[in-house]
Amino acid sequence: MKTIPILALALVLLQDQPGEKPAPKTGGWVTTHNGFVEIAKKGGFDVLFTGDSITDGWRRNPQKKIFDATFGSLKPANFGISGDRTQHVLWRLQNGEFEGLTLPKVVVLMIGTNNIGQKDNPEPPASAIAGIQAIVKEIRKKSDHAKILLLGVFPRGEKADDPFRAMIKEINAAAAKLDDEGKSVKFLDIGGKFLQPDGTISKEIMPDFLHLTEKGYQIWADAIKDTLVEMLK
Numbered sequence: 001m002k003t004i005p006i007l008a009l010a011l012v013l014l015q016d017q018p019g020e021k022p023a024p025k026t027g028g029w030v031t032t033h034n035g036f037v038e039i040a041k042k043g044g045f046d047v048l049f050t051g052d053s054i055t056d057g058w059r060r061n062p063q064k065k066i067f068d069a070t071f072g073s074l075k076p077a078n079f080g081i082s083g084d085r086t087q088h089v090l091w092r093l094q095n096g097e098f099e100g101l102t103l104p105k106v107v108v109l110m111i112g113t114n115n116i117g118q119k120d121n122p123e124p125p126a127s128a129i130a131g132i133q134a135i136v137k138e139i140r141k142k143s144d145h146a147k148i149l150l151l152g153v154f155p156r157g158e159k160a161d162d163p164f165r166a167m168i169k170e171i172n173a174a175a176a177k178l179d180d181e182g183k184s185v186k187f188l189d190i191g192g193k194f195l196q197p198d199g200t201i202s203k204e205i206m207p208d209f210l211h212l213t214e215k216g217y218q219i220w221a222d223a224i225k226d227t228l229v230e231m232l233k
Contacts, residue, residue, distance in 0.1 A: 016130075017123070017124075017126055017127035017129075018115075018127050019086040019087055019112075019123055019127035019130050019131025019132075020086070020087070020090070020130035020131050021087055021090075022087055022091035022094055022134075023087040023088060023090075023091055024088070024091050024095070025088060029081060029083075029088075033092055033095070033096075033097070036096075036097045037099070039079075040077075040096060040097050040099055041096075041099070042100065042101070043100035043103070045075045045076060045077040045104055046076070046106065046232060047074050047077070047104055047106050047107075047232070048076075048077050048079060048106070048107045049079065049080060049108045050078075050079040050080060050089055050093075050097075051084065051089065051109060051111045052080060052082060052084040052089075052110075052111055052113065052114050053081075053082035053084075053114075054110065054211060055079075055080025055108075057212065057217070058080065059080075063212070063214055063217035066214070066218055066221050070221040070225055071221070071225070074228065074229070079092070079097055085111070085114045085118075085131065086111050086127075086128055086130075086134070089109075089111050090131060090134050090135050090138060093135065093138050094138060098138075098142050098143070103142070103145075103146055104146055105145070105231075105232055106147045106148070106149055106228060106231045107139055107146055107148050107149070108149045108151065108228065109135060109136075109148055109150050109151065110150075110151035110154070111128075112128035112131065112153045112168075112171050113128075113153050113154065113156060116128055116164065116167045116168075117156065124167075125168075125170040125171050128153070129170075129171055129175070132150070132174075132175050132178070133178065136148055136185060140184060147182075147184055147185070147231050148184065148185045148186070149186050149224065149227065149228060150178060150179070150186065150187045150188070151187075151188055151189070151190065152168075152172040152176070152187065152188065152189030153168045153175075153191070154168075154191050154194060155191045155195060156206075156209055157209055158209045160199025160200060168191070172191070182231070186231060188223075188227060190219075190220065190223040193223055194212075205219070
């Protein structure tokens with residue numbers, strides 16, 4: 001196996017990554033974003049879920065029923081958009097989705113799988129890492145009281161040796177370092193709860209080995225509720 005000299009590797013890591021450069025999309029994405037901006041302006045929610053299609057999926061039944069039953073009393077809002085990478089969430093936060101009269105007390109963030117997983121123009125784990133870091137920094141800049149429940153990127157790929165697993169492990173290891181003992185950022189990796197004992201993913205949990213079923217969403221809800229309630233105190 002060809003190795004990369006340490007100096008060359010360091011230079012790669014120091015390069016600007018696409019994941020940390022805020023970028024918008026077009027079409028229906030803009031309409032959805034504008035809708036979120038209007039919700040943000042009104043405020044009135046204590047918990048903000050933001051991310052990609054996996055978070056977006058909370059809006060559709062039957063998982064919406066799980067969302068409402070588990071988090072409804074916590075005054076949540078869901079700003080997930082399908083297909084988003086870190087750069088898209090970062091742009092949205094900088095352009096109105098975090099500008100309400102009252103800001104959320106906790107932001108539940110899970111993002112990064114689309115940076116490495118898109119068939120067109122996939123990015124290296126370093127790009128997702130830089131993007132997550134930039135998003136956390138942006139939230140902290142906009143609010144000195146909002147806490148962040150930073151979730152590890154969920155596993156993808158059926159087998160334990162799927163190449164995505166190693167990349168996700170790298171992303172999550174870096175994201176975990178943003179945890180400041182829960183003072184402002186709490187990192188929580190619940191990925192293992194979606195796996196079988198041999199490390200495989202069942203279609204009962206993720207039919208396409210990426211997106212969750214109703215059972216998968218219930219696992220997610222059960223895994224974070226207590227932590228979320230504690231962070232809201």
